Amino acid sequence: MTATDDLALLLSWHHGRGALGPFFSALEQGRIMGARCTACGRTVVPFRTRCTVDGAQMAPLDLPVTGIVRQVTVGSASGLLPGGLGGRTFGLIEVTGADTSLLARIADGEGPVAEGTPVRLAPAEAGVTHPSQWLVFVADT
Amino acid sequence: MIQNSPVILGGGQVPFRRYRDGTGFRDWVRLACDAAFADAQIERAEIDAVIVASESDMLSMQLSPGPLLVDDIGLTGVPVVRVESGGGSGGAALRVAVMHLMSGLASRVLVVGFEQAASHLSRDTVRSVYGLSFDADLEGWAGATATMLYALSLQDHMARFGTTMEQLARVSVKNHGNARLNPDAHSPLAITVDDVLTSSMVSTPYRRLDCSLLSDGAAALILARPDAMTWRRDRPMTRIIGMGCATDTVRLGERALPGVFTGKRTAAAMAYRTAGISDPTRQIDVAEVYDSYTGAEVQGIEALGLAPDGGAAARLADGKYGPDGPLPVNLSGGLIGHGGAPGATGIVQAITVSRLIEGRYHPALQGGRDVRTGLIDCHGGLATVNLTHVLQRVET
Helix, strand or coil: CCCCCCCCCCCCCCCCCHHHHHHHHHHHCCCEEEEEECCCCCEECCCCCECCCCCCEEEEEEECCEEEEEEEEEEECCCCCCCCCCEEEEEEEEECCCCCEEEEEECCCCCCCCCCCEEEECCCCCCCCCHHHHCEEEECC | CCCCCCEEEEEEECCCECCCCCCCHHHHHHHHHHHHHHHHCCCHHHCCEEEEECCCHHHHCCCCHHHHHHHHCCCCCCCEEEECECECHHHHHHHHHHHHHHHCCCCEEEEEEEEECCCCCCHHHHHHHHHCCCCHHHHHCCCCCHHHHHHHHHHHHHHHHCCCHHHHHHHHHHHHHHHCCCCCCCCCCCCCHHHHHCCCEEECCEEHHHECCECEEEEEEEEECHHHCCCCCCCCCEEEEEEEEEECCCCHHHCCCCCCCHHHHHHHHHHHHHHCCCCHHHHCCEEECCCCEHHHHHHHHHHCCCCCCCCHHHHHHCCCCCCCCCCCECCCCHHHHCCECHHHHHHHHHHHHHHHHHCCCCHHHHCCCCCCEEEEEEEECCCCEEEEEEEEECCC
């Protein structure tokens, strides 16, 4: 048996948003930015620069802020989300007008959100540590 | 068949577990390499390339491990390449080694994989780190975990094909049970379906006993060109006759079929094509499949063409993939029973299948089986990058 030592390293990054910058800015403003392929017309969310089907360039477009819950899971989120180690709900959301689904956190309102529930983008929360934490949906009552 | 099919000369590993004895990955790599050289019966001086696999420097606290480990094991001067493909890192290292040999760039290659995934960092820290192995900006920092993503993929599979958690629990029972006969396994357990179904919930519907372990471990394998080795007379030998690699979209929501491992299907097709396998259900005798979760084994079996889509769970219940079945899956215990040290896992899979082929695996698991052709499968992300290899006994 050899000795062990407790070592700690705190890392802080100055991290650019890059091509996702407009998507995150839109979220902060209560909008969802998707993308449409300039070749095949496929509409995806979140925004991306290249189509996964044909590799063509994609153009940004605003999508409705509504959708339907496709699948949902409840579990401990990671510590990267403030307060995340408690139970959180994440799901795949079929955003209105998009051909793909979007992974997002779902805020529990009056109860757990089930598959098939209509949802809408929640207002951007303050105090996030990363702009992806603005991507939260709530039941659309 | 791939040109100049490389031959496996030998391999070695350390047991997978959470090491509490103050040792670290550098020690485990040395031990695994010593074992591999002894098993292969060659000298260090005969190695002309080293491939090193590990998933994350965040886990090991060592950037650029390749030249460090070459130095540690007494091979300073030999070329080294470090390979990473998430949980498929070991399989990717095997692929790169085969490329070295096929191209003539090297004659005898040492493949080393390791991970210090269990003892270095706390479980919560590791969960945060692994969130960054998907889309860090869009998923990791949002707080999503690997288990959440796998759970969402599984739910699509369940909705399409009617797979149940009770069916999947049999994967855990099988793999923990196989691990009881494997002295290198991290989690040998005698459990029942009910034990799995009543274990604590992690992320719905996955429970604790549906999930694989993250382990500490290391493994090494030595491969050679057939014209640059001495053929063994005391035992059969194994060669790599097929390999494939393919990717899928990194974000689950952009997949047309989130519950189907499409990238793995493509990788397997490539491996089978190069190996001359036309009906894997008949031509594959054993398989080591990347069972990061119980559902992932079932999804993997289907994507590998060992069952039709939606058909693996029922065949599992019928015993087809059990140790006494016609196509045993994860005799080692898989990630669920043997454990998962991502950089080493694909290499351990190769050691497992080659020893089954050579008739010298752990006796209780080898039994009297005659294995000619085996499949190994691993992946990174959510079957986002997939590595598949076909191994076969050399007929003399």
